[in-house]
Amino acid sequence: MDTFVLILELIGTVAFAVSGAVVAIRKRMDVFGVAILALTTAVGGGMIRDVLLGVTPPATFRDPVYALTAILVSLIVFIKPVRHYLTGTHKAYQQTMLAMDSLGLGVFTAVGVSLAYVSQPETGMFLPVFTGVLSGVGGGVLRDVMAGDTPYIFIKHIYACASLAGALVCVLLRGVIGQAYAMIGGAALIVIIRILSATYRWNLPRAD
Template structure:
């Protein structure tokens, strides 16, 4: 039932848009790292599909959607080809990419949470898996690229919180039996807008208390 909140074709197109923008971010990272064309394609695929594949393995929905729907597989390749030929132009539109990435984040945390709940997970676990779906691809992208995941860096704008809020709204609506196309859309929109605000006003998350006084290594700080 929950899967039918949006009409199948609308849902599918929203999914493909989310996959596309995540793939763009993966492909751009590969270009900045000076990788070859297969590295660009591979990182685009992994970034776009990693979160969803992990979710599907956890809930037992095998083979994962990424391997049964040809559109999910081909979309990252299109994104990779675009970045391969036009990366200076794509990088110039970094703001647009960030906006689309925020849209993907909002969308994936909501669809990830509803799919997990559909497969019988509890409310908290569904929200946690929805969050993992939304941020998982980016974490795998950064690990493969040998970077500290941008998700955990204190000097990056909030990324997890918007997805948490979106997933939280979904499970709250499920709990209140109020999840429908409208409230789902509201959850997507809330996560999307929160992420845009976090980027606009550089909202950061706190580090551990007494961080400065403690004699800890700070080698991960970047200028």
């Protein structure tokens, strides 16, 4: 199970690192700024999660694999042909962000739910769901606040709503189909909701 969670966390780390790197590239930061924003996005949500669960120092501090992965990914994204492929046009940029941000959101939500049960085995439903959502959205919020943008969570259709739905799936299905399948199902649901909502421009009511 630990290996499975580690693999998921690394997938989320890569995805969020790419999202942070491409935001920094679009803002014309230098290579170090790109690495810093990738790192912040990739490890920020997990750090917030661990501090809230009382797991200190956070996993990111105990094992260099997360930080090194994020920095390595940011350097690869910065290579000229790669960054042109990922951010060369507005459409390419939008698609990279949608894919990578959604994948990170899905995976970190599922991992957050799972680690909440590890830390608080006797808990009810609320703590894992809330921890999962905060873990999922945390990295992206840090990325956007540090880059001076309005956080995605406020402007992207159904963003936190997708994370909440996925976290509920993780919690409700873990007793039925086992934790691993529940995590995959929850993460997949988040990615699917995000992509559908972006494709069909689902909108929620807005104040007039």
